[in-house]
Amino acid sequence: MGTLLTVGVILIAYAATSALLDRRGVTSAIVFVTAGLVVGGAGWFGAGAESEAARLVTELALVLLLFSDSARIDLRALRSHLSWPGRLLLIGLPLTMLLGIGAGLLIFPGIGFGGAFLLSTMLCSTDAALGQRVVEDPAVPARLRQALDVESGLNDGLAVPFFLVALDISLADLHSSVPSAVVHNAAEQIGWGLVAGVGVGVLAGLLFRRSERAGWLHGQWVQLFTIAAALTGYAAAVTLGGSGFIAAFVGGMAFGHVSREHGLRATSFTEETGNLLAAVTWIGFGAVAIRTAWPDITWRVLAYAILSLTFVRMVPVALVLARTGARWQTALFIGWFGPRGLATVVFGLIALEHGIPDANPVLTTVVVTVTLSVVLHGLTALPLIAAYRRWYDRTGAEAKDTPVPRTRRRPASAA
Secondary structure, three states, X not given: OHHHHHHHHHHHHHHHHHHHHHHOOOOHHHHHHHHHHHHXXXXXXXXXXXXXXXXXXXXXXXXXXXXXXHHOOOHHXXXXXXXXXXXXXXXXXXXXXXXXXXXXXXXOHHHHHHHHHHXXXXXXXXXXXXXXXXXXXXXXXXXXXXXXXXXXXXXXXXXXXXXXXXXXXXXXXXXXXHHHHHHHHHXXXXXXXXHHHHHHHHHHHHHHHHHHHHOOOOXXXXXXXXXXXXXXXXXXXXXXXXXXXHHHHHHHHHHHHHHOOOOHHHHHHHHHHHHHHHHHHHHHHHHHHHHHHHHHOOHHXXXXXXXXXXXXXXXXXXXXXXXOOOOHHHHHHHHHOOOOOHHHHHHHHHHHHHOOOOHHHHHHHHHHHHHHHHHHHHHHHHHHHHHHHHHHHXXXXXXXXXXXXXXXXXXXXXX
């Protein structure tokens, strides 16, 4: 009960000052990680990182935030601007993995290909929750927000097959060639994820709309209906052997499109539940992960973490946007705002559960990269958004935006 009491006090204290901190550019993730460091050092946080409960809380946080976020995307507007997110996912993500493997072999020569591959797949996906400040701010042009939103919503699911293959290689448990294993895992994870997500999203959306029209759906159950749809799609995907992350994102889009509910009326409880679980995750991350990794931090770990957030991310983004009409300022903005967060933490917890070899450099690098991302992306969001908008208004860059109809979240709920 001591841990629950500690978490409760932290949440109350943050809630009471959330608007004040938000105006000063201090994100909730920064506050919770810092609070976790303090309570962990004082011995007031007793939960461990190895438990399945820790992974489930983190995974559900990401799933609920992905579903609620994607449910507010208008698919009609999305169809006209698929080029940027498509390039980022289909070309930029594999390039990021390759650069990550190269950086791993260069900086950590002792971990071999398996370790470098695993580290790269764990750090290649961006976090939809940590990036909310950017994708929700109307000062950021709609096309950029849309590209970052869709990329972060799908790339963690697309990274899962590569991560599973890398995990098998690290554990010497791979019984086929790497390409065939990747193809098999990708077909399974992506295929079943899409089937479960779209299937549950469409059916739930149809039932929601039909029930509302008939007057069968009580007002107090609107929010619970949505969170149940999100959890059902996730559970169906995992049961079938697919990616729960992909199911959550595409399921949310399907539900929003079919039910025609794109506002907070149907998604606010799902979102806030995801925010609550994310808060617990970040407190635990500060209390357990950072304190455990601290003694093993070396210059190699710091070097890889910095490269992962800059060169490894920014070069692929610049390359895929090179012939799209995007200016270098836009490529730099998108390249920088690729935070690493909940998905990477989930991958780290899975790797920890499996007892991977060379765990110290790999998991320590994951913890340091996520920590730097929480701090750097959180603190730079407001000033860089303002700077980019001034440049955008002055130059009229990227022509005219096509607005993406979608309900904004409340600033206080942004990570």
